[in-house]
Amino acid sequence: MNRRLVPGDRLVVATHNPGKLAEIAELLAPHGLVAVSAGSLGLPEPEESAEDFAGNARIKARSAAERAGLPALADDSGFCVAALNGKPGVHSARWAGDGRDFTSAMQRVHEAAGNAPDRRAWFVCALCLAWPDGETATFVGRVDGSFVWPPRGARGFGYDPVFAPIGGAETYGEMEPARKHATSHRARAMAQFAAWLAEAPPSA
Numbered sequence: 001m002n003r004r005l006v007p008g009d010r011l012v013v014a015t016h017n018p019g020k021l022a023e024i025a026e027l028l029a030p031h032g033l034v035a036v037s038a039g040s041l042g043l044p045e046p047e048e049s050a051e052d053f054a055g056n057a058r059i060k061a062r063s064a065a066e067r068a069g070l071p072a073l074a075d076d077s078g079f080c081v082a083a084l085n086g087k088p089g090v091h092s093a094r095w096a097g098d099g100r101d102f103t104s105a106m107q108r109v110h111e112a113a114g115n116a117p118d119r120r121a122w123f124v125c126a127l128c129l130a131w132p133d134g135e136t137a138t139f140v141g142r143v144d145g146s147f148v149w150p151p152r153g154a155r156g157f158g159y160d161p162v163f164a165p166i167g168g169a170e171t172y173g174e175m176e177p178a179r180k181h182a183t184s185h186r187a188r189a190m191a192q193f194a195a196w197l198a199e200a201p202p203s204a
């Protein structure tokens with residue numbers, strides 16, 4: 001099987017989030033790849049039962065590729081706090097509950113971390129490309145920084161107001177979005193995938 005993706009190939013983007021779909025479609029377009037949304041194919045969202053980001057991205061990408069009979073790309077991401085042994089991690093969305101209340105999710109992180117002197121925190125994004133036969137390629141991006149309390153800034157989403165990347169005084173909630181998007185965990189995973197797209201040699 002030829003593992004190379006070539007111009008004109010269709011690729012399922014295994015997300016039901018329109019923002020992520022647009023971002024990934026933009027990345028694929030210069031390579032002549034056509035993004036097909038999982039929603040438009042009526043694909044179900046599988047349970048994200050893995051213990052790490054790469055594992056969950058693999059579950060989503062494999063499920064979509066197998067059902068669609070096309071290569072599929074999925075991502076998984078989250079916020080990790082050193083004093084909490086990496087939590088909320090793969091449960092980042094779940095800590096916000098069904099109402100997606102990130103004010104209370106951030107409060108929960110703050111209460112769990114207490115006065116622990118270790119303030120290190122990081123975001124991770126795993127992107128996984130899967131083929132219908134189950135073969136995968138995974139790309140992981142990470143951005144390191146610190147957990148900030150109280151939350152600052154109204155930009156961004158999720159845990160952005162309580163994270164400041166190393167070397168910067170601003171939180172992601174205060175930062176110019178273009179600056180965040182150029183260096184974030186997601187940008188780093190996407191850059192690795194883009195490099196792979198540009199270089200991937202054809203396999204037998």
Ligand code: IMP
Nearest residue numbers: 075076077078079092093157158159160
């Ligand atoms: P998922 O990747 O869609 O499963 O979402 C993971 C969760 O991690 C999101 O709901 C956010 O809470 C959090 N998260 C991931 N990336 C970011 C980010 O760039 N800023 C803030 N929160 C994020």
